[in-house]
Amino acid sequence: MTSDIIAGMARWQPDAHGRLEAAALELFRERGFDQTTVTDIAARAGLDKRTFYRLFGDKREALFSGGKLLEEVLVKAVAETDAAPFETVIAAFHQVADEIFADRLDLVRVRQSIIEGSPELKERELRKMGSLAAAVAAALRAKGVGETPAILATESGVTVFRVAFARWVAPGSDALLTDLIAEVAAELRAVTSAPGLHPDLGHR
Amino acid sequence: MTSDIIAGMARWQPDAHGRLEAAALELFRERGFDQTTVTDIAARAGLDKRTFYRLFGDKREALFSGGKLLEEVLVKAVAETDAAPFETVIAAFHQVADEIFADRLDLVRVRQSIIEGSPELKERELRKMGSLAAAVAAALRAKGVGETPAILATESGVTVFRVAFARWVAPGSDALLTDLIAEVAAELRAVTSAPGLHPDLGHR
DNA sequence: ATGGTGATGTCACAAGATGACATCGCTCCT
DNA sequence: AGGAGCGATGTCATCTTGTGACATCACCAT
Structure with missing residues (x-):
């Protein structure tokens, strides 16, 4: 049976994965990442250290x-969009902005402030972006886009998203992530357009 | 005195830093990164584990x-080049390709194959690219380039370099890194140029 | 030679990560 | 109902990473 359980979850302890996740977020915020031990996290979730390591790498x-959900939405959006590679990727990020991030600004800010506070976490974030990019590039190639254009469109799209995301999360900002993505995409086009077309924007 | 010692090196044990570096490279290649312990590395270099941690984070x-040298050359090149932001970054990478990488293909391939074999190392490589990008963007801003253009030009340039570098290192390739950079830069410009100008390149 | 200085070795230890094995609660079969 | 089987957890042991505290040792200037 196991009816409508979404992603191979628990029935033993109700949602061990989610509880550990929540406990970790709390503790990281309270004491910081380095000052939090895996045993602490497990304890707060009412579980054992060993169980944590079974559910998280x-x-x-x-x-x-x-990140898993993010990748799924992104890949699906890419597969369903019919446009030039770069535009496809940007469109996919627009969708992600609406579906996943739009109404989670507060949570995202907390998460991001934790990440900023730890080089280890920033490193891991980079890795996540990297595998995300790989998945998107693969989705693009599956549509018939050549390898190099797929990679370049993807990396450029990810860059746009990262910059837009950073602006969105920044304190004081109240713009919509979607709008920021569009703006930054336009700026990137301007910056990378063939030389000589935009008379000296970057001089002293 | 300490005459011509370049970067605060040793006189005690001759070049502990370099010996540890070499020992690490050897062992990583022989047994792989995970199977090599820091104590192993230190032992092969005739030193102690604790010494390793004093010289390497x-x-x-x-x-x-x-990576330190790479960053220096790159930042210097950016500071000395007078062109649009993206072109400046690309020019800097051309210089790096000539000065640092051109005659080290074999070493680079060994190094890269080790990195590919370990997620931890790939992660660290990403981080290095990130801080490299930050340094380049800062150099660009120091020339009067706005914050966002600086970041976008830098990230785009780094993307170009990464793709070109990957092609250069790939087995069977015999092109010059410099040429690959120019090619990929052109491809990126094509991919990110305003939509509608290149009738459907990315359709099924 | 003598004391200082910087590089190194020794020791101890918290925390991360993982393998091996015991348990416990649920589900299914008869 | 009753037990076999199974998956999720807990327990224990152990290795490795990374770091603090302290002892040494070679070299240098005075």
């Missing part, structure tokens, strides 16, 4: 399990 | 100490 992963 | 750093 390492301590950092507790903050990044949302 | 962690085990991974033994493979990435070259």
Whole structure:
């Protein structure tokens, strides 16, 4: 039976994965990442250290399990969009902005402030972006896009998203992530357009 | 005195830093990164584990100490070039390709194959690219380029370099890194140029 | 020679990560 | 109902990473 359980979850302890995730977020915020031990996290979730390591690859992963959903939405959007490679990727990020991030600004800010506070976590975030990019590039290639254009469109798209995301999360900002993506995409086009067309923007 | 010692090196044990670096490279190649312990590395260099940690932040750093030189050359090149932001960054990478990488293909291939074999090392490589990008963007801003253009030009340039570098290192390739950079830069410009100008390149 | 200085070795230890094995609660089969 | 089987957890042991504290040792200037 197991009716409508979404992603191979628990029935033993109700949602061990989610509880550990929540406990980790709390503790990281309270004491910081380095000052939090895996045993602490497990204890707060009412579980054992060993169980944590069965559900998460390492301590950092507790903050990044949302990445799976992100990748799924992104890949699906790419597969369903019919446009030039770069435009396809940008469109996919627009969709992600609406579906996943739009109404989670507060949570995202907390998460991001934790990440900023730890080089280890920033490193892991980079890795997540990298595998995300790989998945998107693969989705693009599956549509018949050549390898190099797929990679370049993807990396450029990810860059746009990262810059837009950073602006969105920045304190004081109240713009919509979607709008920021569009703006940054336009700026990137301007910056990388063939030389000589934009008379000296970058001089002293 | 300390005459011509370049970067605060040793006189005690002759070049402990370099010996550890070499030992690490050897062992990583022989047994792989995970199967090599820091104590092993130190032992092969005739030193102690504790000494390793005084010279390198962690085990991974033994493979990435070259990054400092890379950053220096890149930043200097950016400071001295007078062109649009993206073109400036690309020019800087051309210089790096000639000065640093051109005659080190074999070493680079060994290093890269080790990195490919370990997620931890790939992660660290990403981080190095990230801080490299930050330094380049800062150099660009120091020339009067706005923050966002600086970041976008830098990230785009780094993307170009990464793709070109990957092609250069790939087995069977015999092209010059410099040429690959120019090619990929052109491809990126094509991919990110305003939509509608290149009738459907990315359709099924 | 003598004391200082910097590089190194020794020791101890918290925390991360993982393998081996015991348990416990649920589900299914008869 | 009753037990076999199974998956999720807990327990224990152990290795490795990374770091603090302290002892040494070679060299240098005075």
